[in-house]
Amino acid sequence: MTTSLDGKAGESKNCSCVGFLCSSLPDDMLVEILYRITDRKHLIRLKSVCKYWNNLISDVCVPKISDSSPFRGFIYHALRVSSRETYIDYIPCAMTPANAPEPHEFVKSYSSLLPFEPARGDFLDCCNGLLLFVEGSIPQYYVCNPVTKQCAAIPRDFTLENICTASLAFDPFKSPHYRVVCFDYSEPKPPQRSRVFSSETGSWTIQETAFGYGPKKSRLAKHCIYLDGVLYRQTASKQIDSKRLLCFDLNRGNSRAIELPEKERLAPNDYGCIGLLRRHLCYSDLLGTALHFWLLEDRCKNGRWTLIHNINVDYLGNHVHRLDRITIARFGEISALRPFALHPTSEVIFFGTRGAMLSYHPEDRRVELIYRTKKDRQIMKGQISVFPYTPCLVNLKDFGQLDCSLSQP
């Protein structure tokens, strides 16, 4: 009565049908399954299943997740007006209750990873989930991942005296390795130099840039954007000519400048906001009475800015009455609005004044209040910018005890 095929099935154990199917799953399906595990910690624990899974999770699942990771919030520089004291704080993307402890729990959690108490100036950058800090006169750099609760001390380069303006170049979608890029201002004329630490090689290299980025730190925005091997950084100064976007190609070791869109009409002494939208470089700035939003096309060659959206400040003026009076009072003048940051995966522009952060959704022209500062507090803006934070699952290599580490596969 039973066919031979049935007999075969009967031999195997309970639930074997699923097991049979799963043990012969192609990689892409296994990745699809693992990708759907909502508890990311659990996914990381499943690296212990076998060596194959360990590699598959590190090499395929984590980059895939990194690319679609939800955007969490902003790290920003805050000012206590009465005491002129500055500090680092965090705004979660979802609105927090007004009585949230200060600084935010998130700041406390990453600060506890560092071997020192970070002051405002010690925080340098936040790039795709990793944070960069500096300490001391011969700079000691630290890279933290708040998700994995790791802090890596970057080996010191003793020629790096007094250079503490640095950025992170990290893209977990492309590579689990990161680079720390330090800009050297000691040489006022071009070629100027930058020093690059690679977590892959564990060593520093020097890169020269073909043009000068000026003798003063103050002309460069603190915040860089990293995309496909290139670090983008904006300059601003009273001279209109210097409203540019500097591009440092870390792989090829060259650099160039891209003119910002409509640079003659941009506020000469102020900074716009650069950001990424679905792996395109974008720029947002106030032009006259409208907040503009451009996308850079053909960025590898000539670069061409395409205007995607503009929001008239008058529209905002009409709109904000829906928010409460206190908010409007804190806005100060509408003309004080600046773009703060761009949403990495959707077309949302975050902007505001010293007293409030709002989001604009061009799709349906919706304006939402993200955050309102407490009395006596301000969001610092301009050269010091607001850093979007998106968590990443990438483990950091420990350079201090490289020899003791058995585990790097």
Add this chain to the structure above:
Amino acid sequence: MSSSTDSPTLTTETTQLSPQPDTETAQPTKKITLKSSDNQIFEVEEAVAMEFATVKSFFEDSPSSTDTVPLPNVTAKPLSQVIEFCKEQIKFKANPDEAQKKKYHSEDLLDVLNQAVADRIENKSVEYVRGFFGIDNDFTAEEEAALRQEHAWAYEGVDED
């Protein structure tokens, strides 16, 4: 939201693909008998059965066969669900109405299965997952301990299993 309002219609070209399972008036369609590993018999229309790669290749090998097709890798319960899914899928293929398209695209069979497997291993111990997938642990105790230490953050607040 208020997209196409046209009611889906079956055209003559597509009748062969969509055997309208709810009406008995159409010409009799060929039925195929499938048997699950727990010996349950399922009689389905040919078009539905041909959605199964296994069944398709069975008939490609012996086109004139009228035998029952044994499916030793699947028990009755999931098989009945998959059959239902295939019926819906065929209906959809015949009427790729925009509104429906959205619904069915998100419910691709593979998606459903992947999600089902992911749900089965969500919050299960590493040992359970190894058993579930029939995987042997090829780590030494030292390697496994090192891996755990390296990812200590992922084990925070987790009871030992």
